[in-house]
Amino acid sequence: MKSFDVAIIGSGPAGASAAFELSKSGISTVIIEKETLPRYKTCGGGFVFRGRKNMPFDIASVVDKEFFEIDTYFSKKHSHITTKRDQPIISMVMRDAFDNLIVEKAKENGVTLLQNHKVESITFGDIQTLHTSEGDITAKFIIAADGALSPIAKMAGWSETRTIIPALEYEVEVPQADFERLSQNVRFDLDAIPYGYGWCFPKKNHLSIGVGVFTKTHDKINLKQHYADYLKTLGITEILTEAAHGFVIPVSPRTDCFVQKNVFLTGDAAGLADPLVAEGISNAILSGVLAAKAIIESDLDADKAAALYTEKLEETILPEVRTGVLISHxxxxxxxxxxxxxxxxxxxxxxxxxxxxxxxxxxxxxxxxxxxxxxxxxxx
Ligand SMILES: Cc1cc2nc3c(=O)[nH]c(=O)nc-3n(C[C@H](O)[C@H](O)[C@H](O)COP(=O)(O)OP(=O)(O)OC[C@H]3O[C@@H](n4cnc5c(N)ncnc54)[C@H](O)[C@@H]3O)c2cc1C
Structure with a gap:
């Protein structure tokens, strides 16, 4: 049976970044991922500068486009607002390439990647045994970076305390004239949908267009219809190709705890996306790094690591996302x-x-x- 100090479940930004941070310390680390990499991830792929400026290596090779301006449209009666900065406010990435780059960097430093390994159950103890589709693996620490559905959190005994919202995202190819018109700027449309917004994120050769509901509501919302209406708002009448992807985003942090049974929740599994806009990549990366740092600084002491991780989250991400929840409402x-x-x-x-x-x-x-x-x- 393969044994490691730390097993990270999930190779998204949270898991891959935790692995990269751990790889610098010499602690034996494995990433366990159910898919084959690089894998598609439903996401607008808008990576904000607060995340990019802290990346420990250059990511230019996986950036499709950089935007130094954002256009925000609200009530149809008013014109839009443009915000400019000297550095790219949003860098557009395709998540398969972006996530895979971080994994590759971690692998270069000695991290083991086990892809096509789905964690199906865990036996908890002083050492954890992860039962995967391809056999058992043991580890002292588990970093759960397994995304919004987080089966690992369920296996470790968490009940659901995050607010989880639905979002639809389409990878769309449009005629050249439309692409040229819409690919100049990043665009948010606040009134495209009740309780949410629509976005149009230009990639190298296509547009990522999406709609999401960003708060809990009892109203029935037909996302597909809002997406169709949003295409009209964007002036798109002809579509060359269109790939539809629907998924969920947790937009409030867990209210009970972030560590139990030596399982550290990070990224979407912890509910750390920005509650106002559901931007989740930057906090996924930061939380992965914080979990890794806590384990490193604790000298592999489970209680110390748990306390350190909680302290680090309380000092950084949590105050911001908790205020974000209230503002979002x-x-x-x-x-x-x-x-x-x-x-x-x-x-x-x-x-x-x-x-x-x-x-x-x-x-x-x-x-x-x-x-x-x-x-x-x-x-x-
Ligand atoms: C429609 C949509 C648009 C979005 N747009 C943006 C955006 O533009 N910008 C932004 O910053 N954020 C955006 N987000 C949010 C962002 O995608 C997430 O916050 C981010 O991916 C969270 O990263 P993570 O590492 O926590 O999890 P993920 O990226 O979801 O990675 C989880 C990984 O765990 C693996 N896994 C799951 N279960 C198991 C298992 N049992 N065994 C092994 N592996 C497992 C999965 O295969 C996956 O690779 C969007 C989300 C959606 C749904």
Missing amino acids: LFYHQKRVRNIILKKYGQFVADAMADVFMGIRTYPKDYKASLRRKIKEVLF
């Missing part, structure tokens, strides 16, 4: 108030959001007071 449920404010302060809000994407500010903790101030200014 206001943003998507109070549409009229939001659009009145955006009409007057749209540029300010778009610039603040770009600063969050750039990693130079976080969501304001006093957002309620500042919102009240802005409403008063608009009304009086």
